[in-house]
Amino acid sequence: MYPEDFRYTKEHEWVRVEGDTGTIGITDHAQQELGDIVYVDLPKPGVPVEQGKTIGSVESVKAVSDIYSPLSGEVMEINPALADAPEKLNEDPHGEAWLVKIRLSAPAELENLMSASQYQSYIGAEK
């Protein structure tokens, strides 16, 4: 369920690092908690982001929830598919429905994040 090559935040984002690029999304647990997602608000390319700071929001029928950046860097690209099809976040949160790609400025921050097994025990404990 939770890919081994991702790292996870306590706020239920994931990041996959390849070279100096980090791809960011929300976890399957997050989409389940939110329910039917109807809006996604994302930053524009070029915007600097900081680990643990808000970069946007995800809104469901029931509630709105902030997205926090797992790592620091600069936004390179946002997922263009989500503007018209935010429900993809319910269907494939770890794949097709990634949110943004950032160019990492402090890769060492990865150490602050959880592994897949740590995240799974974290959400297990939260229940």
Place this chain on the structure above:
Amino acid sequence: MAAAASLRATPLHSVHCALRAKLVDFGGWEMPLQYSGIVEEHQAVRTAVGLFDVSHMGEIELRGPEAGKLADFVSTNHAQKLKSEQVQYSALLYTHGGFVDDILVHKVAEDHYFLCVNASNQEKDFEHIRQLNRFDARVEFTSERYAQLAIQGPHALAVLQKLTPTNLAAMRYYWFTDSEVAGAPARIARTGYTGEDGFEIYIPPAEAERIWNEVFEAGVEYGIRPCGLGARNTLRLEAAMALYGHEIDASISPWEAGLDWIVKLEKGEFTGRDALLRQKQVGVKRKLVGFEMRERGIARDGYEVYVDGVPAGWVTSGSPAPTLHKNIGLCYLSSDHAQIGRVIQIMVRSQPVEAVTVETPFYKRAR
């Protein structure tokens, strides 16, 4: 969730768990928020049929020779005008004219009125009515005697008809009858909180699980879905029905909430009447109006409303409307701004987002 132990549960709690519902604390009750998803459940009710556990709702019964007089003294609508087996939407008010609760009054007989009240208000309502009772009537708190299911949607009648000898097609909207469902005694009312045709049935708690399962099986061929409070909320909001704690509470009067039609001043004395008369003379400062978002953004409960940059009210309920594919809401606006077509700004997370006031209900079913 550690708090779960202190929450109250309905007789169908294990059914919800088996269906893997997402459960939430709703006014002290652990209730299903959703099963498959709010949008899917919402659409099932609009296009097929949905089944809701609403056993958390409270029941209070008035019995005795002056039960009707008591009903009229504590409620705003004209209870004694009801015929037996008729239902009426009404309100309990404080003497200052604010809402204690909104209720459904069922006239069972001249000496017996059956009230369906909001879950989180039931003890308060019971005390309120008891204290006002100076009639030859008894006030009974009977919530423990009933589980309640709502079967709602265009196929609700076909589904329920398979399980009852009562000719449901002959029942009119806002009428009820005491009959049987799946062989168990049931009070069947053609009422609902979704804007669709449908029924609410009051059944013995010990039979609730069996009846739920039988209704469900009877509904499979019609595409029945279990529906949670999330869909119940989006459905009632599209139909612009009030929810206690949002559109109405102790600080709001029926005039402000647009519920003039459930206030019968001419029926004579009732609790809150003097305050309502005074308010009617002076006029109200604010009114409930519907709005649609014109720009991207969803209004949520409690968001501030501005007109021309000046604070003018607050959002009572806001949500995407699954049937309408719009973002809608209800808000209180100062009376001078409360006309249809008024451009307003909703503060969505510190950003003003444009909306416009519109006619309600937002959704009306084709008849």
